[in-house]
Amino acid sequence: MNILLTGATGFVGKQLTIRLLNEGHTVYALARNERKADTLIESLPAELQNKLFIIEGNITNDRAGVSAENIDRLKDTVDTVYHIAAYLSFDDSEKEKTFDINVNGTRNILEFSKVIQAKNFYHVSTAYTLGDQLYASESLHSVDNGFVNYYEQSKCYAEHLVFEYEDHFNVSIFRPSIIIGDSKTGEAETTFALYGVIRSFEIMKKRIERKKEMPSDRIKFLCAQDTAQNLVPVDYVVDVLVAGLENSKNKEIYHITNSQPPTNLLVFETLKSVLDFNQVELVSTSYDGELTEQEMKFNEPMKVFHQYLDKTLTFDDTNTRKLLSESNVQTLDLNKDMLRTIIAGGR
Known part of the structure; x- marks a missing residue:
């Protein structure tokens, strides 16, 4: 074509x-x-x-x-x-x-x-x-x-x-939904969303390492633990778009989404493991305690995403599943190993 x-x-x-x-x-x-x-x-x-x-x-x-x-x-x-x-x-x-x-x-x-x-x-x-x-x-x-x-x-x-x-x-x-790196290689060419978090964690880890001393308290990262973020690898997005060439229907809408999205806690724990950075803890975005100046700088880049981090959205993907079935393409299964590969590739 x-x-x-x-x-x-x-x-x-x-x-x-x-x-x-x-x-x-x-x-x-x-x-x-x-x-x-x-x-x-x-x-x-x-x-x-x-x-x-x-x-x-x-x-x-x-x-x-x-x-x-x-x-x-x-x-x-x-x-x-x-x-x-x-x-x-x-x-x-x-x-x-x-x-x-x-x-x-x-x-x-x-x-x-x-x-x-x-x-x-x-x-x-x-x-x-x-x-x-x-x-x-x-x-x-x-x-x-x-x-x-x-x-x-x-x-x-x-x-x-x-x-x-x-x-x-x-x-x-x-x-x-939220597009992340390749599921097999982790390759990503974006600084958005997940990659902004990865960058913030890397910067904070380097600051602590330069001081050569661990903070007495864990650094607070504002994020709801149990809500889920709808992450989809870029190669899955491409899979669906290519499947549309042969099998999409006129005036049809296709959600390229994750039916089992990872919780913020799972993403957070995977990120800490990949970076070997355990001096951070998740606290609710509604946390009303005081943050240190260091913590405020750490959290500033993510403020714009708090309205997304605080809720779990559900996306019907019936049309997409049918499209992929007709194209002999598997639906997304974003497991822990895949998530780790993607986070590691985003560093």
Whole structure:
């Protein structure tokens, strides 16, 4: 197949590009600049590079900023568009940029896909478009829900927009939860979520080692122990996205989620074991005691995630299980050994 990707230079996009090329597909990657394009090309084995074509463009522009010449080149050629590019920010001051990229950018790539007469449009969203609900069905969520941040809200609006184009091509939405490293190698190219925690722990351990003395009390890390975080390895995300090529259904939504997500305590204990750093203890985010200046610095980077750490969400993945069964692909089993591999690979 001939496949066009936005976000091909990102964490998920690069892995999907490599998988598609390995399976014999021709990939057109939309890239904003030559530097990003070169980095993507250099990451590929030499034998795959001639199956990758870079298309200069920017989703914030009309028709994704693609030249008329390239539009003519791609017309009636592209079978499937994967729209992965997005702006991930929890900063309220960046609301305008977040909506411009995630909503207007999606509209631009939809219009572009209509012009080139693509057959399928696969939108990679997020599992967290459910807003303030605790259970997510594989259906569109209301844009009137309360949202934790503007990122969630923008992605929910974008999903509704995608389904408005059902008359122009087959549309499917894929909703990954919290994406972590490769389940086999641990390789990850992200500093988000889990990797921010790993980095904070590494920094704190080094500070203690430099002082050459153990603190008299354990350092407090604010995090609910028994709630679970929906972690999914990047290769599983790619498995589901590739399965969609042959077996996804029009106007279907697929949760790329974990039906048995690890608790915060399990992640925390695994992290302490991998780092050999046992001078930390978990305390509730509602802890009302005093924190030392050192502890406040330690916890500061994670404040933005507390609303996620304090609750366990449930995601129905019935559609995804059916899709994977039809594609002879196993559903996710994130066990302790796999979690340890991923945390070790994120160091």
